[in-house]
Amino acid sequence: MTGRSVAQELPAVHYSAENSPQSTLHHALRAFALPRLLARHRGLLRHFVTRELRGRFHGSVLGPLWVLIHPLFLFAVYFVVFGVVMGRWDEGQDTLQFAVYLFSGVVCFHAIVQSTHSAMNAIAGNSNIVKKVKFPCEVLPLVPVFVETVVFLVGFAVALAVGLISGRAQLGWSLLALPWFVVVFVMFASGIGLLLANLDVFVRDVRHIYGIFTTVWFFLSPCFWWPNFVAEKAPWAATLMTMNPAYHLLIAERHVLGLAPPELGFTTTVVGDLGVASAWALGFLLVGYGSFMANKHKYADLV
Amino acid sequence: MPEPSNDGSVRPPAIHAEGLWKTYRTYRQPLDRLRERMPWNRGKSFAHQIHALQDIGITIAPGQCVGLVGGNGAGKSTLLKILTGTTFPTRGGYTVRGSVAALLELGAGFTANSSGRANIFMNAALMGRDERDTKEKFKQILDFSELHQFIDQPIRTYSSGMVARLGFSVAVASDPDILIIDEILAVGDMHFRRKCVDKIMSFREQGKTMFFCSHSLYDVRQICDKVIWLKEGRIQLFDDAVTVTNEYATYENQIIAQQDARVHEIPIADAKVVHAKAEEHARVVEAHIVDPKTGQLRNRFSPGEPAAVRVHIKNGRRHEKLALAIGFTRADGTLCFAPTTQMDGVPIDFNEGVVTLTLPEVKLLSGEFVVPVWLLDAHGVHRFHETTAAENLIVQNRTKELGLFLTEREWKVEVIVPGPAAQKAAPVGKGGPGAATP
Incomplete structure (x- = not known):
């Protein structure tokens, strides 16, 4: 036998059921190591994302165009319902401005809902690899987040182009905050996605509850309504609506896009809105990542 | 430790x-x-x-x-x-x-709609391998899988055997x-399969x-x-391979035999079998497996050891000439061999007595064998009584011999030398054409 002479230096994996930390807090504190984790598994993540993107258009005639067609269709429906049928949405703003505002909101919110929904199913839906292959399964819920980030960026580009050409959006310094916004978006969706993926493994009712919740959430979020308009009609709702985790994220997106921001709440700058959105995103990420990692060792037995 | x-x-x-x-x-x-x-x-x-x-x-x-x-x-x-x-x-x-490479399920993590090539990279990434490393080993993986002409086809068009080949090739390429x-x-x-075994070896x-x-x-x-x-x-x-596989095979066969026994409890009408009524016909009183050296009961042997089957017979009221057949049946029902006294020309003609079949060497290999005993008329046609020995014969080999039985053998290795001189060159061991012939 020609065994290695340096056997002692072989990497060893130790595991002890009694000594492995299983508290959410323990893992939540390690969420700050997530960038390093992503860097280490970037190859795997890239494979998953390309597979997902390819698989989504596999065998379809229009292919990648479907990425835009879905939000465009949603946009068309909301535009007709809220803009045309239900009338003017606010004094002093024209239809085209409403269109850009609505479209940018739909693209962002749609990406959040889609990514968290797919992330929720990422563990239970991939049981064959979770059970049979040893790999960092925390990348699974992140895959739809990155896929939807790509979709979102395409939609954002369209909104930006239409806004700039029509002059409804002003090209400003705030556009430089786009990378920050994307990071916040990814953290926000990943946090919720990881949390839901974890819960769904244990109680499958979560997916049904979340399906209903997102419908309500859409109406509670500033996608088609203008915050100032609501604040005028119902001042009591003004504080409530800013407590929605998605509120500052969606408003910050319009900031970055160069749309005139609402004069509401305690922040009216892009940095302020992004700051609040970042705090929410970080909170979700800590809870989501912490609970996911604390329960990860149980997944193979439950899915 | x-x-x-x-x-x-x-x-x-x-x-x-x-x-x-x-x-x-x-x-x-x-x-x-x-x-x-x-x-x-x-x-x-x-x-x-x-x-x-x-x-x-x-x-x-x-x-x-x-x-x-x-x-x-x-x-x-x-x-x-x-x-x-x-x-x-x-x-x-x-x-x-x-480093560990595990194959818990062949093709785990494969995507049906992706090509074989994409799946190789995907699977390697899943196992935590570097992209560059996979690129270097791609040819090796492909060569081992022998799927050259299918590698750009989607996996769903593969047969299950082809998927298995791809999975094994990727797993072993990591040099774990x-x-x-x-x-x-x-x-x-x-x-x-042979390639897999070669690789494992x-x-x-x-x-x-x-x-x-x-x-x-x-x-x-x-x-x-x-x-x-x-x-x-x-x-x-937890022991050496031979011991454990022997023990396990014996245990498994016992289970099978028990199940068989339950099935056989259902009476089957067989016109040829005359059920022995007491004293009426010849019958087997008891049959045991014994050690021929000591004469004591013993049913565990190693191949090559002597063993014997001792059968106590009582003739019926109508004194008849008898023949005895003893079989060795593996638990799955295969009758390995069954000598009879009639074929070997051994007459049995007594009122009561003991017939012993001695095997100077047990030639059977590992396993448990049921020993059926048939008491027949002198022509070996009519069955008076059939029963089995009280114990099963258990054989355990200590070597890696395979199969059902052991037999004498002889090997000969000959080299065929190409060209017209070939016929002269054989057999090896004797002198070649240049050897001096007086």
């Missing part, structure tokens, strides 16, 4: 597990899982517990090849999964030293220190540690140094 390995140096074990328990909790309804977590239900359990593994302790030295045998649900796959790291023990701990395989040699055609020669489970005792005995027999989640036996 170091122990001396084959090359004399002291190396820490490749795999070491201590007090490993795996308990699965199943709930009658999903609501019970929630109820159990409620603070007012603290301490109560709504779960049904299944102990898949109980107090498993193993130490496997580097370079050892260890097999895992056991019935369905004995915990084989669970143990492999734990050592691979896809699932975790409920209690206890383990240490695995070195430890290879863990769960029952996968059963797939693929003969040609590929070369891994063995390179001093890599292997841990695999199989229902094929043949594979286990051929490939492994040591074997673990798991029974109901516990280690029944």
Whole structure:
């Protein structure tokens, strides 16, 4: 036998059921190591994302165009319902401005809902690899987040182009905050996605509850309504609506896009809105990542 | 916990597990899982517990090849999964030293709609391998799988054997220190199966540690140094391959024989069999397997040892000339051989007596054999009585001999030299054409 002479230096994996930390807090504190984790598994993540993107258009005639067609269709429906049928949405703003505002909101919110929904199913839906292959399964819920980030960026580009050409959006310094916004978006969706993926493994009712919740959430979020308009009609709702985790994220997106921001709440700058959105995103990420990692060792037995 | 390995140096074990328990909790309804977590239900359990593994302790030295045998649900796959790291023990701990490549299921992680090429990269990435490394080894993987013409086709067009080939090729290409395989040699055609076995053998020669489970005792005995027999989640036996496979085969055959016996309890009307009425006809009083040297009862033998079957016979009221046949039937129903006194020209003509069949050498190999005894008329046609010996013959070989029986043999190796001189050149061992002939 020609065994290695340096056997002692072989990497060893130790595991002890009694000594492995299983508290959410323990893992939540390690969420700050997530960038390093992503860097280490970037190859795997890239494979998953390309597979997902390819698989989504596999065998379809229009292919990648479907990425835009879905939000465009949603946009068309909301535009007709809220803009045309239900009338003017606010004094002093024209239809085209409403269109850009609505479209940018739909693209962002749609990406959040889609990514968290797919992330929720990422563990239970991939049981064959979770059970049979040893790999960092925390990348699974992140895959739809990155896929939807790509979709979102395409939609954002369209909104930006239409806004700039029509002059409804002003090209400003705030556009430089786009990378920050994307990071916040990814953290926000990943946090919720990881949390839901974890819960769904244990109680499958979560997916049904979340399906209903997102419908309500859409109406509670500033996608088609203008915050100032609501604040005028119902001042009591003004504080409530800013407590929605998605509120500052969606408003910050319009900031970055160069749309005139609402004069509401305690922040009216892009940095302020992004700051609040970042705090929410970080909170979700800590809870989501912490609970996911604390329960990860149980997944193979439950899915 | 170091122990001396084959090359004399002291190396820490490749795999070491201590007090490993795996308990699965199943709930009658999903609501019970929630109820159990409620603070007012603290301490109560709504779960049904299944102990898949109980107090498993193993130490496997580097370079050892260890097999895992056991019935369905004995915990084989669970143990492999734990050592691979896809699932975790409920209690206890383990240490695995070195890089691990595991094949718990062939084609796990493959995407049906992606091409074979894309799946190779995807699978390699899933196993934590570097992209550049995979690119370097791509040709090697492709060559091993022999799927050149299909590699750009989507996997869904592959046959299951082709998927298996691709999966095995990717897994072994990583050059792991430890290879863990769960029952996968059963797939693929003969040609590929041989390639797999060759690869595994070369891994063995390179001093890599292997841990695999199989229902094929043949594979286990051929490939492994040591074997673990798991029974109901516990280690029944952990010893050298020959001992364990023998014990396990015996146990398995016993189970089969018991099931057979239950089936045979159903009476079958057979016109030829005259059921022995007491004193009316000739009958076998008792039949035993004995040691011919001591004459004592004994039913466990090794191949090559002498053994005997002793049959006590009483003739009926109508004194008849008799013949006796003794068979050796493997538990699966194969009649291995069955000598009769009539064919060997041995007359039996008494009122009461004992007939002993002595086998100077047991030629059967490992297994348990039922010994049926037939009492016939002198022509060997009419059956007066049929029964079986009280014990089964159990044979256990200590060598790696394979098959059903042992026989004398002789080998001869001849070289065929190409060209016109070929005929003159054979046989080897005698002088060539240049040898002096007086």
